[in-house]
Amino acid sequence: GAGVSQTPSNKVTEKGKYVELRCDPISGHTALYWYRQSLGQGPEFLIYFQGTGAADDSGLPNDRFFAVRPEGSVSTLKIQRTERGDSAVYLCASSLGTTQFFGPGTRLTVL
C-alpha cells in the first residue's frame, strides 16, 4: 500500500498556539517514530511507539510536547504553547523491523 503520510505538509502558527501534527504509518507497521529536524541538522529523535504505548519518550524536549497513538496506527504529535524555537520539520517514520520508512514531514513555522 501507500507509504507513510503526514498532514499537514506545512503549518504556520503564532507563538503560544497549540498545534497537532498527524502521521499515518504504513499499514501493519507496529513501530512508529517521531523526529524533529532543524535546518542543516540531522533528524533528532523525539519519541518511539511500539503498538499503542510510548516505548521511549526520552527525546521529547519538554512537557509542551506530547504524542499519542491510541489504536496502534495513526499517531498525533501535540505541541502546546508553541515557541519560535519549535520551528522545524517534524518527521514520522514507521517500521516492522529494523528499517524505518519515513514520511515527507510537516514543516512547522512558529511566528
Next chain:
Amino acid sequence: SQQGEEDPQALSIQEGENATMNCSYKTSINNLQWYRQNSGRGLVHLILIRSNEREKHSGRLRVTLDTSKKSSSLLITASRAADTASYFCATDAPGNQFYFGTGTSLTVIP
C-alpha cells in the same frame, strides 16, 4: 543529542567520480544504516550493515563498518547528478532509539 557525525559536511564532485563519506558514532550499536534526503524532507533508506558485518554492497553503494573505531564509510561509485542529496548515517542504540548524524551534503556536478 545526536550520536553520529558525518565527514565531510559538504562534498562536491564531478559526475562519474566516486564519493566517499564517513560517519563516526559514540556508543555500541546493533546496526548502522545510511539514508538519503532530498530537499530537506523525507529520508530514503539506502543500506543497513549489522554490527557483525564489515562490508556490504548494494548496486553502486559500498558500506564499511569498523566497530573498533566506531566508524563507517559510504562509497558511491560512478556518481550521477541524481545522487545530489544529503546523506545521513543512523545508529540504533539499545531500546530501539535511532540516532542520526549531522549529514554530508553531496553535490554531483553534471
